[in-house]
Amino acid sequence: MSTSPPPIPPPEEMREIFRTMTLIRRFEERAAEEYMAGRIGGFLHLAIGEEAAIVGTVSALRPDDPLTSTYREHGQALARGTDPRAIMAELLGRETGICRGRGGSMHLMDVQRAFYGGYGIVGGAVPLALGLAWAARYRETEQVSVTMFGEGAANQGVVSECFNMAGLWDLPIVFLILNNQYGMGTPVERAAAVDDFFPRAAAYDIESWKVDGMDVLAVRAALSEAARLAREERRPACVELLAYRYRGHSMSDPDTVRAAEEKERWKARDPLITFERVLLGEGIIDAEGVAAMQAEVDTVVDDATAFAQGSPEVPVADLADYVYAEPWNDAANGSALVRP
């Protein structure tokens, strides 16, 4: 890959990228508060620290490029433009949630925005992304399927199966390995024979490389090139992003495994702070502009949270809705959900 500095997007887009990164950060922080207050149940995986990886990726794609992700996916939905209200309401398990309270934090989807979902089985969604790429080729559209998964997921057999099929059939897919260096409490060096993951895809004849996942413009440039390969040359690509998450694996992880010194070192590279510096340096935004943007984002997050808190619960009578495409609740025939 070229080592020249990534192209600088127009100022308007730079500000938008910064705003989306800020929105994700503030949204995640608020989600943590809602979790601590007991209004969010289950698992809550925050992507704080990974904003550059997420926004750099999404900003490089077309709005109809199918995107799939893991359970750490609030940011992907926000970056795709899903209403923060519908996301927060989903986290709170409300009727107004984007998945009507059936999915929760780990299973957001916004098919209108080609966000094909967050999935909870590590590595399990990668074949789905391959299928979305398959459909794009079958229908001869220009879409590129992009799937984000962790370096831990890269150790799953099914991911290698997908590399093989993508390379074999030249499917329009970008595999995005978000290497945040840990799978729960296990660091890469205790889980993988080789520290780099992109060579695994390269072994299947997939153009693959690694970039700094804390630098939003570097991510954006890499994804633009990867998407171009898939779109124009109809070849798969794989990008490994080296990044770091600032919180524990999920809210239930006290994050005692990782050394304080290591965390501090990575916090010095906080993608929001470094990107703000770039914007200020280039004169794309000034300090007042930053403050105004942050205030605006805070009102959006406040509004989403108030909306979610004020939303009705899902009626229990609707428990069996959506099991099948056609409602099919005939308990008498013994084969649908039998209600108490």
Added chain:
Amino acid sequence: MSTEVKDVTYREAINQALREEMIRDESVFLMGEDIGHFEGAFKVTKGLLAEFGEKRVVDTPITEAGFTGLCVGAAMAGLRPVVEIMTVNFALVAMDQIVSNASKIHYMFGGQVDVPMVIRMPGGAGHQLSAQHSHSLDAMFAHVPGLKVCVPSTPEDAKGLLKTAIRDDDPVIVLESEGLYGKKGPVGGEDHLIPFGQAVVRRPGRDCTIVATSRMVWVALAAAEQLAAQGVEAEVIDPRTYRPLDLDTLAESVRRTSRAVVVDEGWPECGIAANLAAHLYESCFDWLDAPIGRVNSADVPMPYAKNLEQAAIPQPADVVAAVMATLAREVPR
């Protein structure tokens, strides 16, 4: 006579269903190991690659989890994949894609996308293939809400149920029987769909109801023949789909005969027969004159030796004995 229906094999019936649905709908494609150039391990897809080309008849690497998941994704995008898993035994490798993805996606995302796919695969014992190649895992699939499960016993059903499955908007598991591929019978035409959730009476009778599917229907019918010679008229009912299940037809029969035996090639513990018996106890308790009989494969991994294998899988004599046991019971009045 031009209206005469020609008998075809179960294998040909499935081939007809695939071919007709591929002609009817461009979004239908087939994917599986050795289904194209090799025309299928059981030759079910004979001629389809030649007719439809490599875009729609896709030979895959040996990678069940990967291509099953790929087809879930393709279905989410609105295509209608028909996956052939060479045999049920290999579906275990793809179970995560079937159970955690295919069956869940419509529900967990609040109905935003359908998963209109079919996974067809043969199973069953009887060919001395021993423990790893003789599974009947119907109960595992039927356990899962969000899946639909078909178990055709005749060429007509194999064709009609598969056509319905391909047009259905949910993931459908079609469990074929290795032992039935050569079985001949009449089949319906292009427009003959068999709706899900409709049991059929294979043989009427008044003394005891035998519930069976797939190859076990033929075991049950052989047993009914032997019972008739002893003056016992057994009614044989084939549910044809486990999800949805036509409990009404089963219960109506059991209320008439007051006795029931369920035959199932799977293992006895937590199995299909246990489940159907539970449904019948719940719906027919006051009508029953005897405990419901269950005939299953033995609770062992399938052995290789021919005599052991035959001893392990349900035989007509086992069904006869189970029916006679329900009749032998004195009814306290």
